[in-house]
Amino acid sequence: MLETLMNLVKQQSGQAVVNNPAIPNEQNDNVMQTITSTIMGSLGQQAQGGGLGDLLGMVTGGGQNVQHSPVTQGVQKDVEQNLMQKLGISPQVAMSIAAAVVPMVLSKLMHKASDPNDSEIDQNSIMGAATGKQGIDWMGAASSAMADGKLDMNDLMRVMGNQGGQSSGGGLGGMLGGLFGK
Numbered sequence: 001m002l003e004t005l006m007n008l009v010k011q012q013s014g015q016a017v018v019n020n021p022a023i024p025n026e027q028n029d030n031v032m033q034t035i036t037s038t039i040m041g042s043l044g045q046q047a048q049g050g051g052l053g054d055l056l057g058m059v060t061g062g063g064q065n066v067q068h069s070p071v072t073q074g075v076q077k078d079v080e081q082n083l084m085q086k087l088g089i090s091p092q093v094a095m096s097i098a099a100a101v102v103p104m105v106l107s108k109l110m111h112k113a114s115d116p117n118d119s120e121i122d123q124n125s126i127m128g129a130a131t132g133k134q135g136i137d138w139m140g141a142a143s144s145a146m147a148d149g150k151l152d153m154n155d156l157m158r159v160m161g162n163q164g165g166q167s168s169g170g171g172l173g174g175m176l177g178g179l180f181g182k
Contacts, residue, residue: 063111
């Protein structure tokens with residue numbers, strides 16, 4: 001997933017990074033690597049910090065409404081912070097880069113993951129990378145949980161507690177506890 005994400009960041013960084021006079025050309029790769037690693041880390045933080053439902057909704061949305069997602073806003077803020085802290089980029093430039101790159105990258109990533117003709121990445125792999133929980137049928141769980149048209153914590157707890165007919169010691173509660181180190 002990291003390679004796919006890096007390629008998307010490179011594709012979307014032309015105007016905001018490469019052609020940005022505030023970013024020296026020798027810094028372009030560092031900026032793109034920082035954006036990529038921050039997006040990966042921030043998706044995990046969003047999943048662990050109570051945004052699991054929002055992330056799942058964004059992933060199942062196929063790239064629609066990514067711009068208005070609390071997940072995107074959180075990732076964008078993290079990218080801004082890391083560009084300022086790690087690379088010394090001014091707040092204005094960091095904000096403009098994050099605003100230009102993050103929503104487009106996440107939208108394209110979610111669209112790519114939902115495209116049945118694109119086998120490079122899928123929705124389950126995004127959720128697995130973000131949560132650290134590989135091998136869960138996240139999309140099956142989401143479709144089952146969203147049978148009533150909405151996804152809420154009760155749906156997640158019910159579905160994850162019954163995942164694959166197994167009682168794996170706590171369902172979603174156990175999984176979230178593992179994510180928080182409890």
